[in-house]
Amino acid sequence: MTNGEPLKIAIASGKGGTGKTFVATTLFHTLIKRGLQVTLVDCDAEAPNVLEFFNSGKIWEEEVSHQVPVIDTEKCVFCGKCHEYCEYKAIFYLPTMKVIQVMEELCHGCGACSYACEFGAIAEKPVSLGVVSGFLINENSTLIESRINIGVMSPVPLIKAAISKIEPGIAIALFDSPPGTSCPFIQTAARADFIVLVTEPTPFGLSDLRQSVETLRQIDKPCGVIINKASLGNRDVYKYLDQENIPLLLEIPFSREIATAYSSGKMATEAVPALEEQFLQVFSTIKMNYGNSHHQW
Amino acid sequence: METAIISGKGGTGKSSISAAFAMIAGEVVLADCDVDAANLYILFDPEKEEERVYVGGKKAVIDYDLCTNCGLCVDYCRFHAIHTIDGKVEISEVSCDGCKLCARVCPFDAISMVENNLSRMFSGNFRGGKMVYGRLAPGEENSGKLVNMVRAKAKELAKEGNFSHIIIDGPPGIGCAVISAISGVNQVVIVTEPSMSGLHDLKRAVEVTQKFNLNPWVLINKFDLNTEMTVVIENYCRKSGLKIAGKLPFDPIVVDAMVNLKSIPEWAPESEISSRLKKIWRKIVGGKNPC
Ligand code: SF4
Numbered sequence: 310m311t312n313g314e315p316l317k318i319a320i321a322s323g324k325g326g327t328g329k330t331f332v333a334t335t336l337f338h339t340l341i342k343r344g345l346q347v348t349l350v351d352c353d354a355e356a357p358n359v360l361e362f363f364n365s366g367k368i369w370e371e372e373v374s375h376q377v378p379v380i381d382t383e384k385c386v387f388c389g390k391c392h393e394y395c396e397y398k399a400i401f402y403l404p405t406m407k408v409i410q411v412m413e414e415l416c417h418g419c420g421a422c423s424y425a426c427e428f429g430a431i432a433e434k435p436v437s438l439g440v441v442s443g444f445l446i447n448e449n450s451t452l453i454e455s456r457i458n459i460g461v462m463s464p465v466p467l468i469k470a471a472i473s474k475i476e477p478g479i480a481i482a483l484f485d486s487p488p489g490t491s492c493p494f495i496q497t498a499a500r501a502d503f504i505v506l507v508t509e510p511t512p513f514g515l516s517d518l519r520q521s522v523e524t525l526r527q528i529d530k531p532c533g534v535i536i537n538k539a540s541l542g543n544r545d546v547y548k549y550l551d552q553e554n555i556p557l558l559l560e561i562p563f564s565r566e567i568a569t570a571y572s573s574g575k576m577a578t579e580a581v582p583a584l585e586e587q588f589l590q591v592f593s594t595i596k597m598n599y600g601n602s603h604h605q606w
Numbered sequence: 607m608e609t610a611i612i613s614g615k616g617g618t619g620k621s622s623i624s625a626a627f628a629m630i631a632g633e634v635v636l637a638d639c640d641v642d643a644a645n646l647y648i649l650f651d652p653e654k655e656e657e658r659v660y661v662g663g664k665k666a667v668i669d670y671d672l673c674t675n676c677g678l679c680v681d682y683c684r685f686h687a688i689h690t691i692d693g694k695v696e697i698s699e700v701s702c703d704g705c706k707l708c709a710r711v712c713p714f715d716a717i718s719m720v721e722n723n724l725s726r727m728f729s730g731n732f733r734g735g736k737m738v739y740g741r742l743a744p745g746e747e748n749s750g751k752l753v754n755m756v757r758a759k760a761k762e763l764a765k766e767g768n769f770s771h772i773i774i775d776g777p778p779g780i781g782c783a784v785i786s787a788i789s790g791v792n793q794v795v796i797v798t799e800p801s802m803s804g805l806h807d808l809k810r811a812v813e814v815t816q817k818f819n820l821n822p823w824v825l826i827n828k829f830d831l832n833t834e835m836t837v838v839i840e841n842y843c844r845k846s847g848l849k850i851a852g853k854l855p856f857d858p859i860v861v862d863a864m865v866n867l868k869s870i871p872e873w874a875p876e877s878e879i880s881s882r883l884k885k886i887w888r889k890i891v892g893g894k895n896p897c
Pocket residue numbers: 376377378394395396397398399400411415416417418419420421422423
């Protein structure tokens with residue numbers, strides 16, 4: 310934890326539903342109970358649901374927007390250069406009919422069209438992508454949620470904005486990562502010091518885990534694995550971890566009590582108090598081995 | 607007829623259910639549109655007939671023989687993908703959105719765009735008919751476009767082979783990939799779980815389907831893990847005029863089947879869960895038979 314930077318741990322899984330949010334919220338809860346300063350960032354902007362597990366009040370909210378072009382058809386000479394410069398085909402252009410139009414839902418806000426126009430016909434306006442909000446859990450801890458507007462293509466700007474809102478001086482930041490292994494996941498993982506991958510010991514679980522591990526190796530990030538629902542399934546995931554030298558941080562057997570508590574929005578530790586000690590152990594392992602990893606933004 | 611199976615979020619059992627439907631329906635074209643984490647091929651081990659490269663987008667690359675470190679590209683990149691690190695201008699592959707603006711502004715033509723071409727689309731035969739699936743390489747974008755490619759191929763195969771059904775295992779979430787997976791389909795089944803977050807995700811998925819004027823079926827999986835929430839979800843469906851396709855209990859058979867690389871009805875044809883799945887499928891395709 311160089312220069313007061315928090316230790317940043319992302320909790321991820323190749324796919325949703327393996328218990329990633331369960332792990333993130335339980336870890337968060339456990340650390341809070343020890344009086345540590347923790348911020349949990351819900352980076353799953355497409356379906357944030359961490360908030361449901363905590364009773365808390367919103368303390369701030371910030372709209373995240375990008376700049377979308379507005380074409381002044383009075384000044385436009387229909388040269389078509391903006392259309393040519395737009396890599397996302399967001400400018401609809403029919404020169405013969407003198408029609409030019411920005412399709413906002415396709416626009417990435419890159420600014421190439423504004424740069425292209427030599428006739429001063431393009432201005433820009435902000436268009437909302439979603440909101441990032443902060444919630445107070447107790448005097449030490451906060452929750453930051455990213456939430457994308459329906460129809461917006463990429464959650465990445467929301468994720469970046471949410472992570473950038475972590476207060477300086479906080480000791481630990483947990484990221485509840487978006488599912489999958491595409492850009493949103495990579496953007497989240499790239500900002501963490503260590504990634505906890507949550508998986509299930511099944512062929513689907515193994516396939517998703519493999520893909521996550523390969524992705525993390527590409528961006529050179531250390532990871533460890535929590536096997537959830539450990540009593541169901543087979544041993545292939547364990548063999549894989551052995552082969553690849555990936556630390557197994559914890560096994561959580563399938564338990565109806567956990568499933569039921571979790572599905573009612575309760576903390577799993579209420580159902581199985583022993584989990585708390587185990588999660589603390591996971592945290593100590595990560596802190597000890599990766600706490601000083603050089604952070605990268 | 608195209609039936610898409612989606613879920614507001616992953617892990618609801620959508621893929622196991624899609625696999626079961628595919629085997630129950632008989633000869634089908636099965637399209638795995640969960641391109642970010644395709645895994646039905648694990649169960650069905652399709653025989654590959656065709657492999658196509660999918661170009662997902664581009665990334666900017668600097669030629670350091672030409673770059674003078676002037677820093678202009680850094681100022682223009684709105685995705686903060688270019689930084690000066692130890693006195694040298696560098697592009698972060700992770701953050702580059704592929705807009706090409708840096709390549710256009712560079713006075714020394716030092717930047718070029720390279721294609722992301724590691725993603726693939728596969729198609730071939732499996733024991734239930736034809737199968738198509740896409741695999742998006744890590745970090746590549748535009749999964750919606752790959753989904754479109756998979757669906758186009760599925761339609762082509764259905765036409766050639768006279769298949770009456772296309773079953774789409776959709777991507778999780780409510781993003782552009784889901785929109786690509788459900789636009790123009792005949793019906794949608796949303797698989798949900800009885801939990802607070804399940805209901806929340808269900809509502810968001812319903813919103814998306816309604817944008818396409820689809821009246822979705824709702825299938826409650828693992829309903830016995832929280833019967834109170836199941837009632838809440840059923841009430842929500844009734845109030846909102848959503849059709850309930852049926853309920854499935856939590857059953858270790860689902861995992862056993864997967865571990866043995868079989869779909870549920872293949873692994874345990876006589877089980878209660880298989881007969882429930884058959885009933886649900888009949889209900890969905892027949893549109894009647896209350897179960
Ligand atoms: S800002 Fe970029 S993406 Fe949007 S219309 Fe202009 S060129 Fe296209």
